[in-house]
Amino acid sequence: MQSARVSGGESASSPQISEIREQLERILASDEFLAPERGRRFLEYVVEETLAGRADYLKAYTIAQEVFTRDPSFDAQNDPVVRIEAGRIRRGLERYYLVAGQADPVEITIPKGAYVPCFRYANATERPLDQTTVEDDFAIVSEPPKPAPAAERKDGASRLSWAWYVLPAAVAALAALIAITFLFPFSLARKTATSSMGLVTPKVLVEPFEEISKGGGTSDIARGLTDEVIGELAKFKEIAVITREPSAGPGIQQEEPRFALQGGVRVGGDKLRLTVRLVHRADGSVIWASNYDRDLRVQDVLEVEADVAQRVATALAQPYGVIFQADAVGVAQSPPDDWDAYACTLSYYSYRIDLNPQNHDAVLDCLKRTTKRLPTYSTAWALLSLTYLDEVRFQYQLDTRQSAGPLGLAVDTANRAVDLDPQNARALQALMLANFFKGDVDAALRAGAAAFAINPNDTEVAGEYGFRLAYSGKWDTGCELMSSAVNRNPGPIGYYEVGLALCAYMRGDYQAAELWVRMADLKYNPMHHLVLLAVFGAEGKLEDAHQEEAWLKANAPALLPNIRKEVAMRLQRPSDQDRFLDGLRSAGIAISP
Known part of the structure; x- marks a missing residue:
């Protein structure tokens, strides 16, 4: 679609300011423009700022303060709330013009990679391509695109030339390189190729x-x-x-x-x-x-x-996607000694579906063997780190001995994975989680932002990044990413639902919180039972709460006596910790001062 940025009506292809304001009112008044109230404020703000000649000031930082009432410490790299809302508005505008706005005289769009809206007459004959600096709503935002004058545009036949496909690919590669270079300080020179390892x-x-x-x-x-x-x-x-x-x-x-x-x-x-x-x-x-x-x-x-x-x-290609489902049919619960690296990968994701601690032990051994046999395989080190970390965050009581110092091992193996391949989103995801549970939240969010910039299509990366954003206090943004992961991800059923239960709990919607957490797999994971216990306490369902308390005492006896430490390891803000502990107190759990 052609986009002609407004210039006070001086261009023949640009609508008049009064026409743009009329179109904005038409969109905001329509039931077919599906956007929440803050999304409508977002659209109105960027349009009015552009009409007032302040388009150059439409950055994530200023929008976050004016529309989302973020404080001056807002960091656009670690909090993608503005990018997420911009993507929602783009989809809302597309739906509006398809359903209700087909006969409207003016079209308003927000090109990807920027927050400056563009305006055109709907019957314009010329439709040059919008040039954007990034390829995804969630990518790192650069300067707004600046369309060339109409006289400098190519005609319709040349718009589909090969050069148009080379340019976005080059820009996307550059954006990923910039994201890694500035968001995450690791040397690209240390990347080791895995093509020669003979992986199956x-x-x-x-x-x-x-x-x-x-x-x-x-x-x-x-x-x-x-x-x-x-x-x-x-x-x-x-x-x-x-x-x-x-x-x-x-x-x-x-x-x-x-x-x-x-x-x-x-x-x-x-x-x-x-x-x-x-x-x-x-x-x-x-x-x-x-x-x-x-x-x-x-x-x-x-x-x-x-x-x-x-x-x-x-x-x-996402975990639990079509390829995984096609190959996972033959995956046994306990991988034998001679399984190859890919079979260990399948086994890991199969274990993640139900988080059974016995399967955890088998997967851990398989990944240890894989990293020993293939010491430069970054993904195997990343999955090994995540498996070590499960011993910490899920309080597993394994029949076999636990690894000594699993958190330290998780940090070390995650660093090894990133050193081997700094552009491996799974490695950065592992480092994000390891740093988060180590208590280095800033480093965790930097790693998460880098992983998400590399591959926003990976729902495991997006969902886990959403978890860490929410638990660090950025609830709106984090919960939005978790919700997106649930909508796009066929598995693991029940994992992100617990995160969404906490999202509902923190906004005081305890009924929704209970519904979300009941979608989770409660067979093995003590943290899922803990969230349900707090929800029951907040709802006043004491009999149900006592059943959850009994399960925790039988299956994770170290959890409740150390509850302050365990909660603080996950929820970073004291106010969020207190709110969660209030639910446990209401359930009858004694909380030490």
């Missing part, structure tokens, strides 16, 4: 998407979508992305990719459809298929490509 990770051959529209004309879009999907899939370190058939010949032996990703692109008028499927190459069976429909009137081609590619990558 699932290989996915991404075949060029086909142009299947009648009359052609969509080859550039098909090529662009193919490249975007490859780039998004490559952010997941648990899979290997292949772009061509392995070489074959005498003396050349290479493992064949087990999966192939195939797709076709249709464009009819303003409608675009991508049909995509994952195929098991051994027998040609279709494991997964989906369609993605987009309206090119409300999203330009580059936005469509980025959006669809992110959704495809999330569905396929």
Whole structure:
């Protein structure tokens, strides 16, 4: 969609200020503009500031203070509340113009990568592409894009040229590099390649998407979508992305990719459809298929490509995604001694579904063997760190001996994982959690922000980052990220629900808190029972509270006697700690001074 930034009505392609204000009122009054009250304030604020000539001051910091009443200590890198709300408003505007605003004279958009709105007449014939500095709503925001004058734009035929696809890829790579360099001070020079280790990770051959529209004309879009999907899939370190058939010949032996990703692109008028499927190459069976429909009137081609590619990558490659589900069928609960590194990875995620302490012990041993056999495999070190940490945060009482000093081991192995590959989002996720439980919250949030900047499509990264933001006192932002993880993630069922239960508890909605925590798996995890105990106390359900207390005394006897320390390890603000402890007091739990 063309976006012409307002300039007091001097440009023939720019609506008058009065017309823009009328359109803003029309949007805010519509029931089809689905946005919360603070989202409506956000849109009104950025529009009015732009009309007043203060667009250059529309940064995350100023918006956070004016719209979200954040204090002067607000840090946009560690608190992405403004970016999250901007993404919500973009989706709200897209829906409005699709459903209720098709005949409106003026279109208001907020290009990705900036907070400065753009305005155009709906019947404008010229539709140059918006140039943005980042590819995702949650990426690190740079300077607002500055559209070139209409006379300098390319015509419609050249808009789909190959250069338009190279530019976003280069900018995205630069954004990721900047995020790592400035958010997280690790030397890129120490990264060790893992391609020579012979890992049996699932290989996915991404075949060029086909142009299947009648009359052609969509080859550039098909090529662009193919490249975007490859780039998004490559952010997941648990899979290997292949772009061509392995070489074959005498003396050349290479493992064949087990999966192939195939797709076709249709464009009819303003409608675009991508049909995509994952195929098991051994027998040609279709494991997964989906369609993605987009309206090119409300999203330009580059936005469509980025959006669809992110959704495809999330569905396929995230933990508990399509590839995991396809391979996890044969995963036993206790991995044998000769399992390879990828089988240990599958076993880890299978264990995470129910957090059974006995499976934890088997997974820990498997990952130890993997890191010994493959000492430069960053992801294995990251998963080992997370497994060590579970002994601390979930109060496991294992039949076998626990590792000595599991928190220290978690920190050391997480640092090892990041040293090996500073761009591995799973390694940064592990370091975030290890630092958080060590008490270094600032370092934890820096690591979380870096992991999220590298791969916002990874719901495990997004959900855990949301946890740490919420527990450090940034409840609105953290709870929003956890909610997003629950909506996009097929597993582990019950883990993020406990976080959302605490979100409801902290805002005083105890009924919702109880509903959320009851969705969690309460068989093994003492912290889930502790949250439910506090909720029952706040609700005055003392009989139910006594049952939870009895379970904790039987299964985690060290938890309640050290409750202040355990709560302080998770909730960083004293006011949040006191609020949670009040629920336990109401349940009859004695809290030491």
